Amino acid sequence: MTELHFDRHRRLRRTAVLREMVRETFLRPSDFIYPIFVTEEGSHIRSEIPSMPGVFQYSVDRLDEELKEVTDLGIPSVIFFGIPKKKDAVGSGAYDAHGVVQEAIRLTKKNYPDLVVIADTCMCEYTDHGHCGIVHNGDVDNDESLDYLARTAVSQAEAGADIIAPSNMMDGFVTAIRHALDEAGYQQIPIMSYAVKYASAFFGPFRDAAESAPKFGNRKTYQMDPANCREALREADSDVREGADFIIVKPALPYLDVLRDVRNSINLPLVAYNVSGEYAMVKAAAQNGWINEKAVVLEALTSMKRAGADLIITYHAKDAVRWLREEG
Numbered sequence: 001m002t003e004l005h006f007d008r009h010r011r012l013r014r015t016a017v018l019r020e021m022v023r024e025t026f027l028r029p030s031d032f033i034y035p036i037f038v039t040e041e042g043s044h045i046r047s048e049i050p051s052m053p054g055v056f057q058y059s060v061d062r063l064d065e066e067l068k069e070v071t072d073l074g075i076p077s078v079i080f081f082g083i084p085k086k087k088d089a090v091g092s093g094a095y096d097a098h099g100v101v102q103e104a105i106r107l108t109k110k111n112y113p114d115l116v117v118i119a120d121t122c123m124c125e126y127t128d129h130g131h132c133g134i135v136h137n138g139d140v141d142n143d144e145s146l147d148y149l150a151r152t153a154v155s156q157a158e159a160g161a162d163i164i165a166p167s168n169m170m171d172g173f174v175t176a177i178r179h180a181l182d183e184a185g186y187q188q189i190p191i192m193s194y195a196v197k198y199a200s201a202f203f204g205p206f207r208d209a210a211e212s213a214p215k216f217g218n219r220k221t222y223q224m225d226p227a228n229c230r231e232a233l234r235e236a237d238s239d240v241r242e243g244a245d246f247i248i249v250k251p252a253l254p255y256l257d258v259l260r261d262v263r264n265s266i267n268l269p270l271v272a273y274n275v276s277g278e279y280a281m282v283k284a285a286a287q288n289g290w291i292n293e294k295a296v297v298l299e300a301l302t303s304m305k306r307a308g309a310d311l312i313i314t315y316h317a318k319d320a321v322r323w324l325r326e327e328g
Contacts, residue, residue, distance in 0.1 A: 025306045027298065027324060029074040032317035033118065033271070036066060039083040040093075040100035051205035052276055053283045055315050057083060060103050067112050073321045077116035079165060079313060080104050084126050090134060091126030095151040102159035109160040118192060119156035121149060121166040121177065130214035132168040132222065140222060142170050149173055150180035157186040165248070167194040169222040174242035190245035192271060196232040196262060199223035202251045202277030232258045233265050240266055248313070251275040253300055256307040263308025272309035274301065279315040294323045 012022050037057045039045055045059035058066055070078060082101035084093035093099050101119055108117050123145070124132045133145025145168065153164045164181065166173050174193050181189050199220045224231055236247050247266055249259045250273035263270050278300070286293035297316045304312050314320065 025302055027301055027305060027320065029321045029324065030076050031301075031305065031310075031312055032075050032320065033077045033079055033311055033313040034070055034075050034317040035079050035081060035313060035315060036063070036104075037081050037083065038063060038100050038104040040085040041083065049205065049208060051208050051280050052315065053287065054319075055279075060100065060107060063104055063107060064111060067108055067115065069318065071112055071115055073318055075317050075321060077118060077163075078108070079118040079120055081120050082125055087126055087128040089128055090148060091123035091152075094121075094123050094126040095148065095155045097155055097158065099155070102155060105156065105159040105161050116162045117160065118163040118165050119153075119159075119161040121153050121156060121164050122168045123148060123152070124168075124214070132219065133170055140170075142172070142222075145170050146172055146176040150176045153177040154180050154184045154186070157181060157184065157189050161189070163190050163192050163246075165192040165194065167197065167248075167250075169194065169197050169219075169224075171238075172242070174239045174244050178243035191243060192246035192248060193239040193244035194248045194250055194273075195236045195239040195244060196247070196249045196255075196258060197223050198226045198251065198255065200226060200251050200254075200275070200277070202254065202275050205276035205280045226254075229258050229261060232262060236262050236266055240268060244268065246271050246311075248273055249309075251278060252304050252309070252312070253278045256303060259304065259307040259309060269310045270308055271311045271313060272304040272307070274304065274312055274314035274316065276315065282316075294319075298323060 013019055039057045039059055043059050043061050045057060046062050047057045049055050080101045084100055105117050105119060108115060122132050124130055129135050131140050133140040134148060149166060149168055156164060164177060166177055174191055177191060239247060246269045248271040249255055249262055252272035252274045259272055282296055285291045297320060301312055301320060
């Protein structure tokens with residue numbers, strides 16, 4: 001037989017212990033940020049979102065049960081999204097000192113002071129037109145919207161938010177919010193910027209959960225074209241220079257190439273947002289018995305870490321921690 005020359009990579013895969021010894025990427029509970037939807041309408045509410053099995057809208061008076069589970073699991077951080085009782089053209093509920101997110105923040109910091117609370121800073125849940133800023137003649141006014149976003153960020157910081165996470169994709173939103181926070185005495189509050197946010201079809205279930213779908217048109221004039229990658233680097237670079245402390249790439253799974261390119265271009269902590277559509281697809285396939293949910297979820301989350309994410313915002317966080325404990 002002719003002598004063959006080739007590399008024997010399988011030597012390091014021979015046993016489970018060997019595979020673990022040479023594993024390059026690990027998931028930990030401290031990697032996860034858990035999203036929570038809080039509704040202002042009514043009390044005693046724990047309402048499951050049909051397109052996101054296992055995810056609920058909570059009224060503030062029932063929020064504690066969710067927070068206790070999160071902290072008991074060792075998940076270090078949550079991000080709040082609010083659904084107000086009333087909406088208007090300027091999204092006034094977003095910057096109301098006693099708005100639903102502000103009240104959720106206060107309750108959380110009172111009962112769970114060590115839990116890191118992130119406030120999503122946007123207007124789409126609060127405007128009657130469903131867009132992420134002030135609308136004039138069918139167009140979102142970039143610069144006028146910055147004033148309202150800055151007011152929202154300051155109100156969230158006043159309520160006790162540990163991190164402000166602006167997701168509106170207005171040009172200049174990081175510098176406007178940084179200036180407003182500093183002027184209000186919140187120089188210590190970091191900004192987790194949704195710097196790279198695509199106009200993605202994967203956001204559909206979230207818009208059900210947050211009741212935030214636009215009433216006309218779409219968000220393609222301010223969210224990014226899914227076909228573009230170099231643009232993502234420009235967006236991330238702008239936000240770094242404007243004072244962001246974290247950079248988010250959203251969605252995650254269909255944009256792992258973008259995540260890696262952003263990782264290679266910046267030195268700030270990088271966050272992947274494992275979005276609602278990614279979650280819903282896995283849940284639907286698992287409920288039909290087509291996939292092994294645990295294996296698929298942990299593989300997907302690992303791919304985000306491998307691509308360069310330091311943190312992951314994910315609706316799978318609670319299940320993922322339980323599964324990691326089983327494997328531990």
